[in-house]
Amino acid sequence: MLMSLDPIFATAEGQRLLAARDGVPWRRWGPYLSERQWGTVREDYSPHGTAWDYLPHDHARSRAYRWGEDGLAGFSDTRLSWCLSLALWNGNDPILKERLFGLTNSEGNHGEDVKELYYFLDGVPSHAYMRMLYKYPHAAFPYERLIQENRRRSTAEREFELIDTGIFDEGRYFDVVVEWAKVSPDDLLLVVTAHNRGPEAASLHVLPQLWARNDWSWGSDGPAVPRPSLRVRDGAVLAEHHAEAARVFEVEVEGDAAWLLCENETNLARLFGLPAGGPVKDGINDAVVYGRRDGLSDAGVGTKCAAHHVLHLPAHGSATVRARFRPTDGAPGFAVFDDVLASRRAEADAFYDALQAGMTDPDARLVQRQAFAGLLWSKQAYVYYVRRWLQGDPGQPPPARQGTGRNAGWHHLDADDVLAMPDTWEYPWFAAWDLAFHCLAFTPIDPDFAKQQLLLLTGDRYAHPNGQLPAYEWAFGDVNPPVQAWAALRIFQMDRMMSGQADRAFLERCFHRLALNFTWWVNRKDADGRNVFGGGFLGLDNISVFDRSAALPGAGVVDQSDGTAWMAMYSLNLMRIALELAVADPVYESMALKFFEHFLLIAEAMTTTGGVGLWNEEDGFFYDVLRRPDGTGIPLRMQTIVGLIPLFAVEVIDGAAIDRLPEFRAGLLAVLRRRPELAALISRWSVPGSTDRRLLSLLRGHRMKCLLARMLDPAEFLSPHGVRALSRRHREHPFELDIDGVRLAVGYEPGEGLSAVFGGNSNWRGPIWMPVNLLLIDSLHEFQRYYGDDFLVEYPTGSGERLPLGVIAERLASRLGGLFLRDAQGRRAVWGDSAVLQSDPHFRDHILFHEYFHGDDGRGLGASHQTGWTACIALLLGGPDGVWQRVCRACG
Numbered sequence: 001m002l003m004s005l006d007p008i009f010a011t012a013e014g015q016r017l018l019a020a021r022d023g024v025p026w027r028r029w030g031p032y033l034s035e036r037q038w039g040t041v042r043e044d045y046s047p048h049g050t051a052w053d054y055l056p057h058d059h060a061r062s063r064a065y066r067w068g069e070d071g072l073a074g075f076s077d078t079r080l081s082w083c084l085s086l087a088l089w090n091g092n093d094p095i096l097k098e099r100l101f102g103l104t105n106s107e108g109n110h111g112e113d114v115k116e117l118y119y120f121l122d123g124v125p126s127h128a129y130m131r132m133l134y135k136y137p138h139a140a141f142p143y144e145r146l147i148q149e150n151r152r153r154s155t156a157e158r159e160f161e162l163i164d165t166g167i168f169d170e171g172r173y174f175d176v177v178v179e180w181a182k183v184s185p186d187d188l189l190l191v192v193t194a195h196n197r198g199p200e201a202a203s204l205h206v207l208p209q210l211w212a213r214n215d216w217s218w219g220s221d222g223p224a225v226p227r228p229s230l231r232v233r234d235g236a237v238l239a240e241h242h243a244e245a246a247r248v249f250e251v252e253v254e255g256d257a258a259w260l261l262c263e264n265e266t267n268l269a270r271l272f273g274l275p276a277g278g279p280v281k282d283g284i285n286d287a288v289v290y291g292r293r294d295g296l297s298d299a300g301v302g303t304k305c306a307a308h309h310v311l312h313l314p315a316h317g318s319a320t321v322r323a324r325f326r327p328t329d330g331a332p333g334f335a336v337f338d339d340v341l342a343s344r345r346a347e348a349d350a351f352y353d354a355l356q357a358g359m360t361d362p363d364a365r366l367v368q369r370q371a372f373a374g375l376l377w378s379k380q381a382y383v384y385y386v387r388r389w390l391q392g393d394p395g396q397p398p399p400a401r402q403g404t405g406r407n408a409g410w411h412h413l414d415a416d417d418v419l420a421m422p423d424t425w426e427y428p429w430f431a432a433w434d435l436a437f438h439c440l441a442f443t444p445i446d447p448d449f450a451k452q453q454l455l456l457l458t459g460d461r462y463a464h465p466n467g468q469l470p471a472y473e474w475a476f477g478d479v480n481p482p483v484q485a486w487a488a489l490r491i492f493q494m495d496r497m498m499s500g501q502a503d504r505a506f507l508e509r510c511f512h513r514l515a516l517n518f519t520w521w522v523n524r525k526d527a528d529g530r531n532v533f534g535g536g537f538l539g540l541d542n543i544s545v546f547d548r549s550a551a552l553p554g555a556g557v558v559d560q561s562d563g564t565a566w567m568a569m570y571s572l573n574l575m576r577i578a579l580e581l582a583v584a585d586p587v588y589e590s591m592a593l594k595f596f597e598h599f600l601l602i603a604e605a606m607t608t609t610g611g612v613g614l615w616n617e618e619d620g621f622f623y624d625v626l627r628r629p630d631g632t633g634i635p636l637r638m639q640t641i642v643g644l645i646p647l648f649a650v651e652v653i654d655g656a657a658i659d660r661l662p663e664f665r666a667g668l669l670a671v672l673r674r675r676p677e678l679a680a681l682i683s684r685w686s687v688p689g690s691t692d693r694r695l696l697s698l699l700r701g702h703r704m705k706c707l708l709a710r711m712l713d714p715a716e717f718l719s720p721h722g723v724r725a726l727s728r729r730h731r732e733h734p735f736e737l738d739i740d741g742v743r744l745a746v747g748y749e750p751g752e753g754l755s756a757v758f759g760g761n762s763n764w765r766g767p768i769w770m771p772v773n774l775l776l777i778d779s780l781h782e783f784q785r786y787y788g789d790d791f792l793v794e795y796p797t798g799s800g801e802r803l804p805l806g807v808i809a810e811r812l813a814s815r816l817g818g819l820f821l822r823d824a825q826g827r828r829a830v831w832g833d834s835a836v837l838q839s840d841p842h843f844r845d846h847i848l849f850h851e852y853f854h855g856d857d858g859r860g861l862g863a864s865h866q867t868g869w870t871a872c873i874a875l876l877l878g879g880p881d882g883v884w885q886r887v888c889r890a891c892g
Helices: 012-021 145-153 268-272 283-290 339-354 362-377 384-392 432-442 447-458 484-497 504-524 562-581 588-611 653-658 663-674 700-712 771-788 804-816 835-839 869-876 883-890
Strands: 072-077 084-089 117-123 129-137 173-184 187-196 202-212 229-233 235-242 243-252 256-260 304-313 318-327 379-385 413-418 556-560 625-627 633-637 650-656 693-697 733-739 742-746 793-794 802-804
Touching: 012 339, 012 447, 084 129, 084 173, 084 187, 084 268, 084 283, 084 318, 084 484, 117 243, 117 362, 129 362, 173 202, 173 339, 173 504, 187 202, 187 304, 187 339, 202 235, 202 283, 202 318, 202 379, 229 256, 235 556, 243 304, 256 339, 256 693, 256 700, 256 883, 283 304, 304 318, 339 362, 362 432, 362 653, 362 869, 413 447, 432 447, 432 771, 432 869, 447 484, 484 504, 484 562, 484 653, 484 883, 504 562, 562 625, 562 650, 588 663, 650 653, 650 771, 653 663, 653 693, 771 802, 771 804, 771 869, 802 804, 804 869, 804 883, 869 883
Parallel strands: none
Antiparallel strands: 072 084, 084 202, 117 129, 129 173, 173 187, 187 318, 202 304, 229 235, 235 243, 243 318, 256 304, 379 413, 556 625, 625 633, 650 693, 733 742, 793 802
């Protein structure tokens, strides 16, 4: 068994993670059930590819899913053979609360958006303990009001949220706390504690549910798949599955409870007007809400079941429901329940006490722990075999334009894995560049899972044979920033710092896969062989004056400052990985030299392309350039994060390390002698910095200071809570462009986007985004390694105070922390002007980690559970003892 220097691995939870390396199946069960399977591409078999409309929320309770399952506060095994979740009913709603409700892309005034209040509060990587909170109103859930009011509002107005309806006023709601604990790797405990926060008594129906994913209805080329069965026996339910050992589902509660069984089959009568065919998926819903039993199983057997309990809660009262899902050979009943639950809670505390040993601020500890909890709850069992999906199933048509439509070029993609989602409701699918940040955030608590995720993404079942990485299920062929090599390197370094061991096998596997992806970029996105890159939106959605993934108005192409800088960064990342591997295997020295030369050529292109280059000396900034058919170039003079991305392309190498690699050193010097004009374009390679270090960067000192002067200016990029994605000066001075009779403009939009580009649910024209801020902080630390404490920059611009780059990086991290931490008045910026969220003790310390944040006041915007990459705040909290600071010190 591999041991570790990190104190978290001395805890009970750490020992479980080490045991999992040796095959003990602690990871087999977890919160792998999606928050939303309806409205996804996987379930879309419509003639026109309209996924949101083909299987909407109103169909979800009645229709068997083809490729997954969803539920509230759910747990499942990695294959979704058995799924467990919670259903609730307040006695007023027209349906059970079995899954989270939200608006589709066309219903929301800023695209799709979940309209619920739920919080991921705790968890450990083995999922031996997990906890979340769901807030359920006493009154009827305002489904229609949320739809109509948001549909009425324009993009210039705020979104209408559930809390805005007043339905939580006077505490007239239930706080439903859901905890999962494992007795052993295969023995699950569930405790549901309902708190009536209101001034009057209220009743709540609580239904722990168990069902089998429907894998028998679709037909196949092989033998028929046997149907699993659930049957009541001795007051419990016996669960039998062809792919699993038999199990028992037990529920304990004060008072009476009734078992309800049905089938996980589509209700053809309700959805399509066809004759009823026996027990159906929504049979339990109809029995509880309407008293109808025609959708239930009369024979006491089915593939979906629930134990129906009615809790009568006095004002401010509480009650608990307990359930257990165990192997048949386990000891029955609940005798171990209290002891196990108490132990798992204490073990979770011990795990985070070890992780947070250097953090003294209790609020920072709370925020970091909830960020990690959100990250752990973001795991989802994701199933999508594109070839089978394109072909369709017997009795069901294939999706639209199967030969030329969505994902038609990705027949090889065969996903059947637990993956970290960007947001388990708004984005319940993996995304290539998001996943890189997820892996970084996972590393301090679960380096094995972090490495496995990156290897999956770059492996044969996901990456295209031509080397391209799949972007996201709406369009696998789109492109995102190539940050995976940077992530692999930082994960390797973080893991080495924690364990005291270098996992070179992981780094080597990543390197070979990413070298293929780099070649794809060079061959496909550098179409003219000029080392200038474009041809995609590169993950920054609406940041440009036009949609960079679509045809431009008039003729021409865009040379993208960010696309080109991303590739310069990619070159240096792969070079650095090759140098790391070359220490043990000199074969990698020649590969390191290859990527060094790529970097030089990209640096040349950024200076000379189109006759104007991407750098504008007058403005001291990098711009995209619109290249016209006549060869002229028009700089698109917007001050956006695009112009700061060249800061990311930086590596510092110790002179002694170069001397230990003679082939690389000789080749490097030969290139610089042969092409001195290239050496002149980049940082002063020949001049050693602090402690004989050498710098590779697109930016010499003058250009870096020009960029930092803008980036650190409160009137431009620097907000109280991080670096904005677009300069605030564009509030008074919008960028305007006339091209072939089409007038385009971009202004500063610090909140939700005013445009419908890319669905309207994201905005890069002013807000603060965690991933690019993390990259900026990382780059400043890297520059600090070269320049040391004597290189000072004014911070903030205009203040007269000059600081080393490493200190500025720490100050930026502190600003990002201020999004979530209480200020001197006890307020959290993320909650904006909401009095309830800021002051109510049942709300204020339950943190949401939004997709992005208001560029002026820090209010949380976009997807509300983006843990996801916003969980990277966990790396930045803790000041000098924070994870990222320790990694930077360990690296040099």
